[in-house]
Amino acid sequence: MLKFYGQPKFRSDGATQQPIGYELFIREYQNNQWCLPQDFCAITAGQIQHLLSDTVQAMPDNIELLSFNLEQIQFIDPVFTDAVASVQDTTDIQLFTELTERTDPRVTLNQLSRAAKRFHDEGLLVCIDDVGTGDNTPELVLALDDYIDEYKFALQNFRPFNHISDIESHVSYWYNMAQKYDKMLAIEGLENEEDLEVIRTKYPCDVIQGYYTGMPALIEC
Numbered sequence: 348m349l350k351f352y353g354q355p356k357f358r359s360d361g362a363t364q365q366p367i368g369y370e371l372f373i374r375e376y377q378n379n380q381w382c383l384p385q386d387f388c389a390i391t392a393g394q395i396q397h398l399l400s401d402t403v404q405a406m407p408d409n410i411e412l413l414s415f416n417l418e419q420i421q422f423i424d425p426v427f428t429d430a431v432a433s434v435q436d437t438t439d440i441q442l443f444t445e446l447t448e449r450t451d452p453r454v455t456l457n458q459l460s461r462a463a464k465r466f467h468d469e470g471l472l473v474c475i476d477d478v479g480t481g482d483n484t485p486e487l488v489l490a491l492d493d494y495i496d497e498y499k500f501a502l503q504n505f506r507p508f509n510h511i512s513d514i515e516s517h518v519s520y521w522y523n524m525a526q527k528y529d530k531m532l533a534i535e536g537l538e539n540e541e542d543l544e545v546i547r548t549k550y551p552c553d554v555i556q557g558y559y560t561g562m563p564a565l566i567e568c
Contacts, residue, residue, distance in 0.1 A: 368412035448481025502536030
């Protein structure tokens with residue numbers, strides 16, 4: 348059995364104490380516990396569609412957006428685009444498809460670009476997950492940039508560090524990129540009050556999330 352866990356997303360300006368959305372993580376029930384699926388690529392478009400549809404229906408009125416991950420091999424398959432579009436047509440909640448940073452040798456940059464355009468042409472929102480790490484390099488991001496809507500920067504990918512100033516060049520790069528190319532910016536991996544205050548004052552992005560603001564929990568559908 349597959350279910351979504353959800354980690355709450357908040358506005359970075361603290362304008363509301365309630366979450367505006369969730370990042371959704373697929374978990375599989377095995378041996379009396381929820382765990383990571385053995386193979387994310389084996390999850391079908393139909394399963395994604397079913398999970399998204401159930402989750403959308405379970406959301407309270409204050410939820411504005413939901414994001415979920417697709418692996419590269421899933422992202423380039425039009426069946427997944429169709430599945431997301433079918434759910435988006437049923438809701439005003441904005442669905443963000445996050446392209447993961449994990450490299451797949453079967454997938455070319457040209458295929459990713461065509462897929463991003465396909466999502467864009469369908470009016471669907473695309474986020475590049477974990478920018479600056481894994482396969483989601485500046486070169487890849489710029490190649491897809493015409494068709495994507497959000498960058499997500501993951502502080503946890505650069506830990507351990509003592510203070511965000513230790514990785515200032517990385518955070519500033521993607522903050523400035525988002526400003527330059529008019530993209531939404533999400534910063535995740537906030538683990539303490541200091542992280543939160545630094546992001547709010549120096550990098551006032553669109554969305555924040557992290558263990559400090561909310562742990563992932565099972566979405567009851």
